[in-house]
Amino acid sequence: MRRFLTYLSGLVVALVAPTTLQAKDEQMLDLANARGCFICHQVAADNSGGKPLGPSYQEVAVRYRDDQQAFDQLLDRVIHGTAYRDQKWEGKVAMRFMPPNVNVSREEAAALVRWIIDLDVDQKTVERLQRHDNMLRLSSLSGCNICHRVEPVTESRVVPLAPSFREIAGRYQVNANAKSDLVDSVLKGTQGGTRMWENVNMRFMPPNVNVRDEDAAALVDWILSLETKGLAKHARVPAQRPVKKP
Numbered sequence: 001m002r003r004f005l006t007y008l009s010g011l012v013v014a015l016v017a018p019t020t021l022q023a024k025d026e027q028m029l030d031l032a033n034a035r036g037c038f039i040c041h042q043v044a045a046d047n048s049g050g051k052p053l054g055p056s057y058q059e060v061a062v063r064y065r066d067d068q069q070a071f072d073q074l075l076d077r078v079i080h081g082t083a084y085r086d087q088k089w090e091g092k093v094a095m096r097f098m099p100p101n102v103n104v105s106r107e108e109a110a111a112l113v114r115w116i117i118d119l120d121v122d123q124k125t126v127e128r129l130q131r132h133d134n135m136l137r138l139s140s141l142s143g144c145n146i147c148h149r150v151e152p153v154t155e156s157r158v159v160p161l162a163p164s165f166r167e168i169a170g171r172y173q174v175n176a177n178a179k180s181d182l183v184d185s186v187l188k189g190t191q192g193g194t195r196m197w198e199n200v201n202m203r204f205m206p207p208n209v210n211v212r213d214e215d216a217a218a219l220v221d222w223i224l225s226l227e228t229k230g231l232a233k234h235a236r237v238p239a240q241r242p243v244k245k246p
Contacts, residue, residue, distance in 0.1 A: 142210070170228040179224065
């Protein structure tokens with residue numbers, strides 16, 4: 001069973017994730033964020049004082065990396081919770097036990113557990129993951145995820161409201177004026193300009209009057225840093241339409 005679930009988790013990631021290690025990290029963070037994992041967990045240990053609700057992914061990786069039974073045990077704990085079980089982090093975290101995660105599928109839990117166990121915990125990687133996590137939160141607080149997703153829509157029957165962040169990165173990373181153009185679009189909107197994305201539902205982007213200038217700049221920097229090598233061919237954005245002269 002363990003071998004099958006390990007294979008299944010790898011298969012899920014291989015089917016839906018871009019191919020590079022950075023892109024896989026980003027996708028797993030996006031999944032963890034969407035499923036509410038960051039309500040209790042963080043990427044790295046917080047040494048600022050006080051007990052966290054749950055252990056950080058970094059601490060879990062360090063504790064379980066050499067444990068041959070870790071995958072099965074952690075998968076079971078993620079899905080069913082840890083009430084009435086041996087508490088592995090007693091005294092180190094604020095929550096008495098982990099609740100069952102009813103909104104996470106078994107396949108998603110398997111992919112997350114495998115990723116956490118294999119997580120590289122060097123400082124550079126941790127800082128990159130923390131930045132991605134922080135930008136996901138800022139994106140959510142700024143209302144960006146009402147229209148945008150991080151990953152492209154893969155179902156041909158689904159027309160997204162707006163392009164994904166990774167598609168935006170794929171189009172604009174080679175543009176020298178990308179940051180200033182995108183920050184301007186975020187703050188002022190795009191109504192009245194050329195329609196840039198033929199494969200989305202919204203004709204233009206509304207102005208974001210509640211987003212601070214510095215937050216818009218930080219979000220654009222992050223979006224442009226996203227890995228794009230794994231973008232599926234069908235997710236490539238169409239060429240820009242020329243502006244019609246009056």
